[in-house]
Structure formats: structure tokens, C-alpha cells
Amino acid sequence: MAREVRHDADGPAVFDADDLGDDGKLYVCRCGLSDGALCDGSHNATADETEGVRYKYEDDDPGGERRLLERDRTDG
Numbered sequence: 001m002a003r004e005v006r007h008d009a010d011g012p013a014v015f016d017a018d019d020l021g022d023d024g025k026l027y028v029c030r031c032g033l034s035d036g037a038l039c040d041g042s043h044n045a046t047a048d049e050t051e052g053v054r055y056k057y058e059d060d061d062p063g064g065e066r067r068l069l070e071r072d073r074t075d076g
């Protein structure tokens with residue numbers, strides 16, 4: 001599973017102590033679906049994605065329509 005997302009930022013995200021979770025850890029989004037650089041739980045929309053498939057979420061919105069873009073040709 002992979003997904004295609006659009007990033008418009010042209011610089012780094014800056015974090016401080018206020019960004020830390022209650023457990024003192026920083027949760028940086030890696031799924032590309034959060035509204036910001038930090039995880040906001042949007043990755044839950046990817047729970048049923050299939051390995052070897054590339055997806056695109058409409059407007060990069062985890063609640064938006066999810067389209068299958070491509071299957072990995074080496075994946076069976």
C-alpha cells in the first residue's frame with residue numbers, strides 16, 4: 001500500500017514542547033493525510049488498504065473518495 005499526496009510546503013515544520021503528546025513523544029505524520037505535519041489520526045482511513053496498491057484520496061482528505069491508481073505488477 002502506498003498513496004499519492006500533494007505537498008505545498010516549501011520549508012521545514014518547526015516543533016516545540018507544545019507539540020508533544022501527553023506521553024512526551026512527538027508523532028509526525030507519515031501517511032500524508034494529516035492536515036498538518038503532526039499525526040491527527042487520519043491514518044486510520046488507510047487501515048484497509050491493500051499491500052501492493054497505490055491509492056489517491058480525493059483532495060488528500062482521509063474522508064474523501066479513495067481511488068486505486070495502480071497495482072504493483074510484482075505483487076502477484
Ligand code: FES
Pocket residue numbers: 028029030031032033034038039040041042043044
Ligand atoms: S500518520 Fe498520518 S495522520 Fe497519523
